[in-house]
Amino acid sequence: MATVAGSALVSPSEFPTLEREGLVYLDAAATSQTPRAVLAAMDDYYRHHRASVHRGVYAIASEATDLFEGARARIAAFAGSQAATTVFTRNATEALNLVARGVAGPGDKVVVTEMEHHSNLVPWQMTGAEILWAPLDEQGRLRLDALDELLSSGDVKAVAVAHVSNVVGTINPVAEIARRARAAGALSVVDGSQAVPQLPVDVGAIGADFYAWTGHKAYGPTGIGVLHGRPEALEALPPLFGGGHMIARVAKGGTRFAEVPTRFEAGTSAIAEAIGLGAAVDFLSGLGMEAVRAHEQDVTAYALERLREVEGLRIHGPADPAQRGALVSFALEGIHPHDVAEIIGSRGVCVRAGHHCAQVLMDALGEQATTRASFSVHSTRAEVDALLDGLARVQEVFA
Numbered sequence: 559m560a561t562v563a564g565s566a567l568v569s570p571s572e573f574p575t576l577e578r579e580g581l582v583y584l585d586a587a588a589t590s591q592t593p594r595a596v597l598a599a600m601d602d603y604y605r606h607h608r609a610s611v612h613r614g615v616y617a618i619a620s621e622a623t624d625l626f627e628g629a630r631a632r633i634a635a636f637a638g639s640q641a642a643t644t645v646f647t648r649n650a651t652e653a654l655n656l657v658a659r660g661v662a663g664p665g666d667k668v669v670v671t672e673m674e675h676h677s678n679l680v681p682w683q684m685t686g687a688e689i690l691w692a693p694l695d696e697q698g699r700l701r702l703d704a705l706d707e708l709l710s711s712g713d714v715k716a717v718a719v720a721h722v723s724n725v726v727g728t729i730n731p732v733a734e735i736a737r738r739a740r741a742a743g744a745l746s747v748v749d750g751s752q753a754v755p756q757l758p759v760d761v762g763a764i765g766a767d768f769y770a771w772t773g774h775k776a777y778g779p780t781g782i783g784v785l786h787g788r789p790e791a792l793e794a795l796p797p798l799f800g801g802g803h804m805i806a807r808v809a810k811g812g813t814r815f816a817e818v819p820t821r822f823e824a825g826t827s828a829i830a831e832a833i834g835l836g837a838a839v840d841f842l843s844g845l846g847m848e849a850v851r852a853h854e855q856d857v858t859a860y861a862l863e864r865l866r867e868v869e870g871l872r873i874h875g876p877a878d879p880a881q882r883g884a885l886v887s888f889a890l891e892g893i894h895p896h897d898v899a900e901i902i903g904s905r906g907v908c909v910r911a912g913h914h915c916a917q918v919l920m921d922a923l924g925e926q927a928t929t930r931a932s933f934s935v936h937s938t939r940a941e942v943d944a945l946l947d948g949l950a951r952v953q954e955v956f957a
């Protein structure tokens with residue numbers, strides 16, 4: 559699907575929330591809007607097939623199971639993985655906790671990049687492992703030479719890295735990082751939360767041991783996340799939660815766990831949410847991820863160009879739009895990002911202000927907080943203009 563320069567790739571009318579008068583939603587990196595097809599898929603489950611999955615022998619139970627497992631298969635294929643190695647979790651955070659708890663502990667060393675979201679940072683700290691910080695260059699790009707140096711000790715257990723930063727937008731060369739980690743005997747754990755909604759992602763080609771992402775940023779519902787793993791890595795990972803469904807046999811003497819991925823999915827699954835996420839990846843596949851990327855890169859490049867015109871505005875992250883995802887974080891000299899977001903927000907333009915759950919990165923950038931505008935398939939250059947008009951108003955107020 560080709561984008562006409564300046565127009566949206568998908569009409570805002572496909573997203574019911576965007577029908578609200580005067581809304582300019584530039585916060586897709588926090589959570590995306592929900593397409594009608596996703597709402598319809600969840601509604602269909604609740605109205606016509608509501609039953610628990612995997613257990614019942616009656617018609618609606620097998621229909622629900624088919625919808626749920628069908629969604630898993632399509633989600634896996636969309637990301638270049640297989641159903642058998644695709645685990646449903648509550649969100650990316652839960653997926654990353656599952657991995658961190660399973661692979662690291664006191665006495666281990668784990669490399670974490672300075673650009674990680676707290677989701678791919680705090681769980682590693684909580685394991686008691688020693689954290690080695692992989693630093694960034696002046697444009698917020700990972701320094702691969704420094705990563706090599708950290709790996710050179712040969713005793714690093716895991717490397718935790720975001721595919722796309724939620725603050726500086728950097729697209730990391732995750733296949734290369736996974737290769738270097740493996741060569742050094744370390745596992746690689748990629749947080750793809752920001753990547754899956756906007757880039758063609760092929761988990762198989764990336765070759766990381768674990769790849770986690772979250773449904774609600776990828777046009778799916780809240781409450782569903784995904785963990786893909788290499789078969790051997792998942793096989794070696796202990797489950798984090800015990801309970802129903804995740805077992806093969808329970809006896810007084812102990813429990814034998816079910817096969818992967820079931821052993822990681824204790825309790826009743828987020829059935830409607832998985833079905834909704836299945837519809838979300840169908841929505842993205844229908845657009846084509848190359849087209850999604852091309853559209854969002856165009857809007858991002860335009861935003862970078864326009865924001866560079868604003869006096870006293872610092873932009874963080876790579877200067878080249880080809881090296882960054884569809885977001886721009888910035889700081890306006892002398893004006894708190896919360897004031898910026900509030901004044902712009904009062905004009906209907908929704909942007910995020912704060913530390914973006916990346917306080918180590920804020921420290922590295924020398925900022926307390928930034929304002930972030932992020933773009934999506936429904937974003938347009940005209941919406942970037944609305945952001946710039948809002949910034950002009952902010953500067954008037956604080957002049």
Ligand SMILES: Cc1ncc(COP(=O)(O)O)c(C=O)c1O
Pocket residue numbers: 587588649650651652675677678720722723724749751752772773774783915
């Ligand atoms: C890069 C990144 N990783 C992880 C997360 C966490 O996602 P969730 O809260 O859905 O687990 C986010 C969400 O803000 C993110 O931007």
